[in-house]
Each structure stands twice: as C-alpha cells, then as structure tokens.
Amino acid sequence: MSSIGIVSPQAMRFAEPLRLQGGGALADYTLVYETYGTLNADKSNAVLVCHALNASHHVAGTYEGDPKSTGWWNSMVGPGKPLDTDRFFVIGVNNLGSCFGSTGPMHLNPATNKPYGASFPVVTVEDWVAAQARLADALGIAQFAAVMGGSLGGMQALAWSIMFPDRLRHCVVIASTPKLSAQNIAFNDVARQAILSDPDYCGGDFYAHGVVPKNGLRVARMVGHITYLSNDDMAEKFGRKLRNAAETNAYKFDFGIDFEIESYLRYQGDKFSEYFDANTYLLITKALDYFDPAREFGGSLTRALACTTADFFVASFTTDWRFSPERSREIVEALVCNRRRVTYAEIDAPHGHDAFLLEDERYMNMVRAYYQRIWEAMPVKGQA
Amino acid sequence: MSSIGIVSPQAMRFAEPLRLQGGGALADYTLVYETYGTLNADKSNAVLVCHALNASHHVAGTYEGDPKSTGWWNSMVGPGKPLDTDRFFVIGVNNLGSCFGSTGPMHLNPATNKPYGASFPVVTVEDWVAAQARLADALGIAQFAAVMGGSLGGMQALAWSIMFPDRLRHCVVIASTPKLSAQNIAFNDVARQAILSDPDYCGGDFYAHGVVPKNGLRVARMVGHITYLSNDDMAEKFGRKLRNAAETNAYKFDFGIDFEIESYLRYQGDKFSEYFDANTYLLITKALDYFDPAREFGGSLTRALACTTADFFVASFTTDWRFSPERSREIVEALVCNRRRVTYAEIDAPHGHDAFLLEDERYMNMVRAYYQRIWEAMPVKGQA
Numbered sequence: 001m002s003s004i005g006i007v008s009p010q011a012m013r014f015a016e017p018l019r020l021q022g023g024g025a026l027a028d029y030t031l032v033y034e035t036y037g038t039l040n041a042d043k044s045n046a047v048l049v050c051h052a053l054n055a056s057h058h059v060a061g062t063y064e065g066d067p068k069s070t071g072w073w074n075s076m077v078g079p080g081k082p083l084d085t086d087r088f089f090v091i092g093v094n095n096l097g098s099c100f101g102s103t104g105p106m107h108l109n110p111a112t113n114k115p116y117g118a119s120f121p122v123v124t125v126e127d128w129v130a131a132q133a134r135l136a137d138a139l140g141i142a143q144f145a146a147v148m149g150g151s152l153g154g155m156q157a158l159a160w161s162i163m164f165p166d167r168l169r170h171c172v173v174i175a176s177t178p179k180l181s182a183q184n185i186a187f188n189d190v191a192r193q194a195i196l197s198d199p200d201y202c203g204g205d206f207y208a209h210g211v212v213p214k215n216g217l218r219v220a221r222m223v224g225h226i227t228y229l230s231n232d233d234m235a236e237k238f239g240r241k242l243r244n245a246a247e248t249n250a251y252k253f254d255f256g257i258d259f260e261i262e263s264y265l266r267y268q269g270d271k272f273s274e275y276f277d278a279n280t281y282l283l284i285t286k287a288l289d290y291f292d293p294a295r296e297f298g299g300s301l302t303r304a305l306a307c308t309t310a311d312f313f314v315a316s317f318t319t320d321w322r323f324s325p326e327r328s329r330e331i332v333e334a335l336v337c338n339r340r341r342v343t344y345a346e347i348d349a350p351h352g353h354d355a356f357l358l359e360d361e362r363y364m365n366m367v368r369a370y371y372q373r374i375w376e377a378m379p380v381k382g383q384a
Numbered sequence: 385m386s387s388i389g390i391v392s393p394q395a396m397r398f399a400e401p402l403r404l405q406g407g408g409a410l411a412d413y414t415l416v417y418e419t420y421g422t423l424n425a426d427k428s429n430a431v432l433v434c435h436a437l438n439a440s441h442h443v444a445g446t447y448e449g450d451p452k453s454t455g456w457w458n459s460m461v462g463p464g465k466p467l468d469t470d471r472f473f474v475i476g477v478n479n480l481g482s483c484f485g486s487t488g489p490m491h492l493n494p495a496t497n498k499p500y501g502a503s504f505p506v507v508t509v510e511d512w513v514a515a516q517a518r519l520a521d522a523l524g525i526a527q528f529a530a531v532m533g534g535s536l537g538g539m540q541a542l543a544w545s546i547m548f549p550d551r552l553r554h555c556v557v558i559a560s561t562p563k564l565s566a567q568n569i570a571f572n573d574v575a576r577q578a579i580l581s582d583p584d585y586c587g588g589d590f591y592a593h594g595v596v597p598k599n600g601l602r603v604a605r606m607v608g609h610i611t612y613l614s615n616d617d618m619a620e621k622f623g624r625k626l627r628n629a630a631e632t633n634a635y636k637f638d639f640g641i642d643f644e645i646e647s648y649l650r651y652q653g654d655k656f657s658e659y660f661d662a663n664t665y666l667l668i669t670k671a672l673d674y675f676d677p678a679r680e681f682g683g684s685l686t687r688a689l690a691c692t693t694a695d696f697f698v699a700s701f702t703t704d705w706r707f708s709p710e711r712s713r714e715i716v717e718a719l720v721c722n723r724r725r726v727t728y729a730e731i732d733a734p735h736g737h738d739a740f741l742l743e744d745e746r747y748m749n750m751v752r753a754y755y756q757r758i759w760e761a762m763p764v765k766g767q768a
Contacts, residue, residue: 022637122637182622182645183615189646190606192639193653197599199583215581222574223607231567238566240676251674253406253506255576255666258673261566262573269577282639289642290635292624 004078004085007061007071009034009101012138018096018131021124028110031135032101033057033093036077037085039141042380046089046141048132048168049073050149050156053224053284054276056100059092060085073150075359082368087375088145093135095128097284099277106207106277118204118279125152125291129159133167145374148172150356151323152284155291158331161308162293170374171310172367175320175356177327178301178334179292184322187227188285191220195278204279213278218269220281225268230319230352238264301334308335312342313370315363317355343370388462388469391445391455393418393485396522402480402515405508412494415519416485417441417477420461421469423525426764430473430525432516432552433457434533434540437608437668438660440484443476444469457534459743466752471759472529477519479512481668483661490591490661502588502663509536509675513543517551529758532556534740535707536668539675542715545692546677554758555694556751559704559740561711562685562718563676568706571611572669575604579662588663597662602653604665609652614703614736622648685718692719696726697754699747701739727754 011032017025034057039046049059051072060071060078077083077090094102097120105120136144147160147168154176161171180188195201198216202209226234238261242249245260257263297303312335316328325346335342345366349355355363375381395416401409418441423430433443435456444455444462461467461474478486481504489504520528531544531552538560545555564572579585582600586593610618622645626633629644641647681687696719700712709730719726729750733739739747759765 022635118639122639179624181615182618182624182643183610183613185624185643186606186610186618186645186649189643189649190603190610193599193606193650194578194603196639197582197603215577219574219578219581219603222570222577226567226570226574229567231565234566234570240563240566240569251406253670255502255506255580255670259566259569259573261570265570265573266577286637286639 002079003074004036004061004071006064007034007036007058008063009057011101012135014131014134018127018134020121020127022122024121026096026103026121029096029103029131030101031093031096031103031131033091033135034059034061035092036060036090037088039089039139040380043141044143044145044378044380045087046091046136046139046144047083048136048144048147048160049077049083049090049092050128050132050147050153051092051095052149052151052153053288054272055153056098057092057094057102058100059090072357075364076367082364083148083371084375087381088371091135091139093132095123096131097123097280097287099280104277105204105279105283115207116279117207118282120279120283122286123283125155125159125287126163128287129156129163132156132160133164136167142167144168145378146170146172146371148174149176150174151176151353152288155288159291159293161310161312162304165307165309168310170313170370171308172313172370173328173331174315175317175323175328175353176331177323178294178331180289185289187223188289190223192282192285194219194223195281198278201278206278212273214273217273217276217278217281218266221272221276222265222269225265227322228353230321230350232319233350233352234261236350301330302337305334305340306338308338308340310340312340313345313367314342315345315347315356315366317347317349317352317363319350320353320355322353386463387458388420388445388455390448391418391420391442392447393441395485396519398515398518402511402518404505404511406506408505410480410487410505413480413487413515414485415477415480415487415515417475417519418443418445419476420444420474421472423473423523424764427525428527428529428762428764429471430475430520430523430528431467432520432528432531432544433461433467433474433476434512434516434531434537435476435479436533436535436537437672438656439537440482441476441478441486442484443474456741459748460751466748467532467755471765472755475519475523477516479507480515481507481664481671483664488661489588489663489667499591500663501591502666504663504667506670507667508671509539509543510547512671513540513547516540516544517548520551526551528552529762530554530556530755532558533560534558535560535737536672539672543675543677545694545696546688549691549693552694554697554754555692556697556754557712557715558699559701559707559712559737560715561707562678562715564673569673571607572673574607576666576669578603578607579665582662585662590662596657598657601657601660601662601665602650605656605660606649606653609649611706612737614705614734616703617734617736618645620734685714686721689718689724690722692722692724694724696724697729697751698726699729699731699740699750701731701733701736701747703734704737704739706737
C-alpha cells in the first residue's frame with residue numbers, strides 16, 4: 001500500500017450552456033479534475049469521487065514540489081488502498097461554484113467581464129451532477145463502476161443514482177443524508193449570516209474592493225467545525241484544558257483565549273478564512289439546504305429512489321450528530337422498500353462527522369471489501 | 385392560581401467595594417431586584433430566584449401600563465403557582481454586568497466618568513452570588529428557604545450551596561451543569577467572536593460611537609438559540625417548511641430566506657440585537673465558561689460539594705443537548721456521595737434546554753411538590 005505519488009490537475013472547458021435547476025444557465029464553464037489509475041479497455045473501471053463542502057478535485061496524491069499538498073481522501077484512494085488505483089480509474093472533479101479551479105464566483109462572467117461575485121447562480125447538487133455527467137461524456141465513460149462521496153459528496157452519489165440510473169453500477173454514500181434537518185439548515189444559516197453581515201463582504205463584490213470577509217468566514221467555519229466533531233471527542237481532546245496550562249493554569253479574566261478549544265477553533269477559522277471564498281461558502285451551504293430528492297415525490301424517499309438500478313453501499317458513524325446514523329438508515333430503508341441491493345455499515349467511531357475523512361480500520365476494511373466485490377463482478381478487469 | 389399582577393423593580397446601592405474573583409473590585413454598584421409575596425415574621429420564607437443568560441430580576445408579574453411585560457418565570461412564580469407567593473417571599477435579582485438595571489458595562493465608571501464598556505471587570509458566578517448575599521444581608525435575610533435557578537441560574541444556586549452553606553435550606557438546580565463542556569465553550573466562543581469581530585463593537589466602546597454591534601449580537605443569538613432547542617422539536621415545528629409555502633412553495637435560489645427555520649432564527653437574532661448589550665453578552669458567556677466548582681478540588685465535584693448542608697432538588701430534561709441529563713446526574717452523584725438529601729427529576733419533555741422556562745405539567749408538579757415539602761418543614765409558616 002503506497003501513496004499515489006505526484007499528481008496534477010486537468011481542466012476541461014464546456015462551451016454548451018448548462019441549464020440550471022434554479023432557472024437560467026451557465027453559458028461557458030470549466031471543470032477542473034484529477035484522475036488516478038488507468039481506464040481499462042472497455043472503460044468499465046471508472047469511479048467518480050464527489051467532494052464535500054471544503055474539498056476539491058484533489059482527492060489523492062500530492063503536487064510536484066509541495067509534499068504537504070496531500071489529497072483529502074488520500075487514505076481511501078491509491079495503490080492497494082480501499083479504492084485501489086491499481087484496479088480502478090478514479091476521477092475527482094471540482095464542482096461549479098467552488099474556489100478551487102472550476103468556474104466559480106471569483107471568475108470573470110463573460111457577459112459582464114467582471115467577476116461573478118454574488119451573481120454567480122445558485123447551483124444545486126443536481127446541477128453539479130449534470131456537469132459531472134458531461135465530463136464523463138467527454139472522457140468517454142458511459143457507465144461508472146461506482147460513484148462515491150461522503151457528506152455532501154454522498155448526496156451527489158445519491159443524485160447520480162436517481163438522475164442517471166444506468167450510468168453507475170454502484171453508489172457509495174458515506175456519512176450523508178437524504179436531506180438536511182431544520183437544525184442542519186439553522187447552522188448553515190448562521191454561517192451565511194456571519195458572512196453576509198461582514199462589511200467586507202461588500203454584497204458579494206469584495207474582489208473589486210480588494211478585501212475579503214475574513215471575520216464572517218472565520219465565524220462560519222468555527223460554527224461548522226463544531227458540528228463536524230463529536231461531543232465526546234471534543235471532551236476527550238480538549239475538555240476544559242487551558243491554553244496556558246503549562247504555565248499559570250489560571251483563567252485570564254478577559255475576552256482573549258482561555259481554553260484550548262477556543263485556540264483550536266479560532267485557528268481553524270483563521271486558516272479557513274485565508275483560503276476559502278465567501279461566495280463559494282454561501283453557494284455550497286445553499287446546495288446542501290436544497291438537496292431533497294423526495295421533495296418532488298410528496299416527501300417519499302422510497303418513490304424518489306424507485307428509478308435507481310445501482311447497488312448501494314451506505315455507511316454512517318455512531319457519533320456523527322450532523323448526519324446521524326438515523327439519516328443513513330432512512331436511505332437504506334427506502335432502498336430496501338425498492339428491493340435494491342444495499343450494504344449498510346454503521347461504524348462505531350468516536351470522531352463525529354469528520355470520521356468519514358479519517359483512517360478508521362473497520363471503516364477502511366468495509367469500503368475495501370465493497371470495492372473487492374465490485375472488482376470481482378467486473379467482466380473485463382485489466383487496466384488498459 | 386392567578387398571576388402576580390403589577391410589580392415594580394427596586395434598586396439598592398452598595399458603596400462598599402466588592403472584591404472580584406478575577407482580581408480588583410467593583411467600587412460602587414447598584415443591584416436591581418423585585419420581590420413577590422411577603423416576608424414572614426422570622427424571615428424564613430424567602431426564596432432567591434437566579435436568572436440565566438438573557439433574563440433579569442423581572443421573574444414574575446407585569447409592569448404598570450405594559451401588559452406584555454410578563455416576567456420570565458411567570459408560570460413558575462405567583463399565587464398558587466409551583467413557587468407559591470402566597471407562602472413564600474420571592475426575590476429576583478439582576479446580576480452585575482447585566483444590561484437590565486444592575487451596574488453593567490453601559491453604566492458610568494465613577495473612576496473615569498465614562499461608560500465601563502469592555503473595561504467592566506469579568507465577573508463570575510461566584511461574584512454574582514457574593515453580590516446577592518449582600519442584598520440578602522440588606523434585606524435582613526440570614527437564611528433562604530431556597531435558592532433556585534435554571535441553566536446559568538442553577539449554577540448560581542449550586543454556588544450558593546458551596547459558598548454559603550448555612551444561608552440556604554434548599555438548593556433547586558434545574559437544567560444546569562457543574563461545568564461547561566468543550567462543545568459548550570466552543571459555541572460560546574463562536575458567539576463572542578461574532579461580536580468582537582463586528583466593526584460596530586469598536587473594542588467595546590460602541591456607546592461613545594453611537595452604534596451597536598447588531599450583526600455580531602444577531603449571529604451570537606442565532607447560534608445560541610439553536611442550542612436551546614431540541615433537534616426533534618425543531619424538526620417538528622419547522623422541519624423543511626418553506627416560508628412561502630402558502631404561495632409558490634418553491635426554492636428562491638438566492639441568499640434570502642427559503643426556510644421557516646431561517647425566518648424564525650433571524651427574527652430571534654434581530655429582536656435580541658435590539659435590546660441586549662454586546663458587552664453583557666461577552667461577560668455572561670465568560671461567567672458560564674469559568675464556572676467549575678470542582679476545579680479547586682482537583683476536578684472532584686464530590687469534594688467541592690462536601691461543605692454543602694442544604695437539601696437539593698435537581699431536574700433535567702431528556703431532550704436538552706446543551707446541558708444534558710448526564711450533566712445533572714453528575715451533580716446528583718456527587719451529592720449522593722456526600723450523603724446529601726437530593727431529589728432528582730429527569731423529565732421527558734420535547735423542548736430541549738428551553739423546557740426549563742416552559743409550562744410542562746409534570747415539571748411544574750414536581751417543583752410544586754418540592755416546595756410543598758419545604759413549606760411543610762417550616763416551623764413558622766405564616767407571612768408577616
């Protein structure tokens with residue numbers, strides 16, 4: 001089991017307008033993507049990996065000259081890893097509206113020759129999937145061995161199974177949910193309000209003003225981050241430990257930092273506010289909020305999934321209170337009602353929602369076993 | 385059972401400096417308070433009610449000419465109510481640092497003749513209790529029949545039992561905790577960062593600039609409010625209901641309000657930012673973070689509570705994820721280890737942390753029964 005090594009992103013431009021769920025269209029756009037492994041002769045070994053809120057097409061490997069630039073799912077994807085790039089041709093694609101390369105709010109709107117800013121259209125999970133399907137067309141991939149994602153990425157995998165049933169044989173949905181709860185939406189709206197009310201947001205036009213709504217992004221990230229960690233894990237890692245424990249171990253009696261958890265969260269917020277785009281944050285939280293495939297079926301997820309034909313692997317983590325196991329079970333139950341083949345793993349892991357990104361042995365083994373099954377069922381196995 | 389009717393606040397000035405836990409002292413200060421019922425001949429029927437984050441001395445009744453100005457625990461306190469003002473003399477006192485009358489950051493610092501602003505000292509639960517004890521002295525109350533509070537108010541009741549064991553016969557601690565968890569502190573710090581990074585906070589000196597950090601306060605309140613409600617209750621009340629459900633029932637595809645829960649939370653945030661003081665919010669969240677009576681006993685709550693002599697009533701609510709039943713059970717266990725008499729009620733209520741403010745029948749009956757017991761044990765019962 002070794003790392004995938006040096007990788008480099010590619011870009012593909014699409015000149016045909018992409019009609020969007022919210023009305024209107026994106027006239028001209030570029031998707032940035034990476035691939036790992038080799039597409040086999042009958043193009044049957046492709047796996048699409050969809051990213052979550054703050055990730056990108058850079059799923060695995062590192063960039064030339066930047067050894068710290070490891071992909072976000074490097075533990076999952078690589079030679080000999082659960083999603084084995086010696087067997088599968090893996091594609092990571094950056095979604096529209098992102099700030100990591102694909103067309104987003106910081107890019108020039110060809111119609112105005114100014115950055116889109118807040119005028120970038122609100123895109124949905126379904127819009128992303130439609131754009132990903134065009135990339136698959138361009139790469140000559142008629143059917144994926146699997147479409148896979150965690151959290152918001154899992155929503156994309158689920159949307160694939162509904163929108164393009166015959167274009168994937170397996171759907172891998174990890175730490176996800178068929179729709180956000182009121183509490184999930186509430187946390188997203190706190191984050192949005194923090195950004196929108198930062199004077200440096202400038203109505204989304206901050207690029208032109210040479211500023212960045214760092215304070216808003218920072219608070220948005222802090223509140224988001226709390227929901228990614230489990231209560232128990234936070235208690236164990238930080239508890240009520242003081243940052244100055246080694247020195248005075250005393251309260252400071254001011255509004256600076258007393259506790260380790262404050263130091264950690266502020267650091268996470270600061271770091272995030274330095275690289276993430278505020279308009280992208282708004283767009284992605286909206287895509288999360290809007291996702292609800294059961295909506296046009298009177299709230300019936302069973303009916304929404306009736307059109308699917310893929311086999312499913314669904315996994316959740318016991319301490320995930322953002323998208324709890326209960327939410328994954330809703331998906332499983334709707335699939336079972338449709339007599340779909342579904343494998344469900346509820347993994348006892350302490351790390352909350354973030355567990356889907358971490359290298360838990362049982363989790364990794366279950367994904368590995370599932371890909372082994374996909375591999376064994378493939379008529380043509382060899383890579384090209 | 386009737387309402388307490390028209391009430392009016394009183395104020396008491398203290399000229400002797402109050403030494404504070406964080407060092408220094410408050411030279412001269414005023415406490416605003418209200419009383420309901422009548423103090424009996426031997427002054428044995430007094431009950432002190434301590435308030436939580438955004439409440440005040442105005443516990444029950446209404447103000448003259450303002451029928452909507454009902455006290456925050458009006459369902460609990462009044463003639464024939466669980467805490468029966470026909471039997472008990474009830475005192476509600478506003479804490480130092482508040483924005484509802486007692487000396488706080490918006491008042492003039494006699495040393496500078498300018499508002500304290502951010503220079504108002506960081507006060508602790510123990511400082512509040514010390515100030516409350518002086519008010520009791522001034523009112524001639526040597527021993528309370530009970531000190532009672534919910535949430536942060538419960539922390540004050542607990543602190544009373546430790547700091548002044550012989551000044552209360554009963555300690556009533558509802559929906560509280562012996563200390564905040566890392567997650568609790570994290571949410572408080574998000575709120576503080578939202579306020580501190582609002583340019584209108586002006587380093588705490590916003591009074592002089594004629595502005596108010598409304599955006600920061602609004603976000604602070606929104607995130608706080610999420611933690612007061614249970615996930616299930618939010619799902620039931622709001623779910624994914626759209627605000628325009630009656631008209632188009634369609635997503636808006638912008639960053640305005642789509643969901644009812646967004647509308648509700650923003651409204652709560654807006655309302656709060658219009659009446660609450662930003663410096664007070666910072667101070668109160670710090671008081672919450674710092675409370676940890678076990679701290680000076682090597683983390684042993686049992687040892688911290690060894691000096692108590694009161695009987696205890698502890699209550700928690702099953703769906704409260706801010707201060708879960710587990711946290712109340714820690715208090716109960718430490719009391720049991722000390723062979724204190726403790727009554728514990730774990731109330732199956734759907735409303736999360738906010739349940740302590742609501743009129744749940746089982747909850748009200750249990751508090752009523754406990755005060756009945758207090759009443760029966762009193763040698764002199766009559767009011768003066």
